[in-house]
Amino acid sequence: MTYLVIHGPNLNMLGQRDQQLYGSDTLAQLDARIAAHAKELGVAVRSFQANSEGAIIDFLQASAKGAAGIIINPGAYGHYSYAIHDALVDTRLPIAEVHLSNVYARESWRQKSVISPIARGVVSGFGWRGYTAALDLLVALAKEKS
Numbered sequence: 854m855t856y857l858v859i860h861g862p863n864l865n866m867l868g869q870r871d872q873q874l875y876g877s878d879t880l881a882q883l884d885a886r887i888a889a890h891a892k893e894l895g896v897a898v899r900s901f902q903a904n905s906e907g908a909i910i911d912f913l914q915a916s917a918k919g920a921a922g923i924i925i926n927p928g929a930y931g932h933y934s935y936a937i938h939d940a941l942v943d944t945r946l947p948i949a950e951v952h953l954s955n956v957y958a959r960e961s962w963r964q965k966s967v968i969s970p971i972a973r974g975v976v977s978g979f980g981w982r983g984y985t986a987a988l989d990l991l992v993a994l995a996k997e998k999s
């Protein structure tokens with residue numbers, strides 16, 4: 854079982870962004886934590902980061918077939934990208950939306966997500982642990998189903 858992990862715009866700058874909000878991990882360190890956790894769970898992960906909407910959509914269209922689920926931190930695109938919303942719907946896969954920071958404790962425009970309505974659930978505010986928790990949840994739900 855392979856889970857896609859998608860990091861949206863500006864997440865390539867983790868480690869240099871506001872560490873109070875996003876933690877001190879670089880993206881490579883975050884991906885290493887997710888990969889190690891996936892190994893413990895006996896599943897595979899494929900991570901991808903892009904700053905552009907089109908690249909995220911291209912990745913979804915090319916990679917969703919055969920995948921077991923998607924963990925996506927859409928970054929700011931989550932607040933307004935109907936195109937990423939549509940591409941996620943088209944995958945027909947279970948989706949976990951993750952935000953490192955607690956978006957509900959921030960500016961009002963961050964409190965709206967166009968991804969949440971089509972996600973199985975959302976984890977926001979737990980830093981890197983949000984990704985491993987999301988993986989735990991998607992794997993547990995898949996096991997329950999099989």
Ligand code: DQA
Binds near residue numbers: 951
């Ligand atoms: C974020 C929250 C977004 O509002 C922001 O634009 C990001 C990161 C988070 O992980 O907390 O780039 O998705």
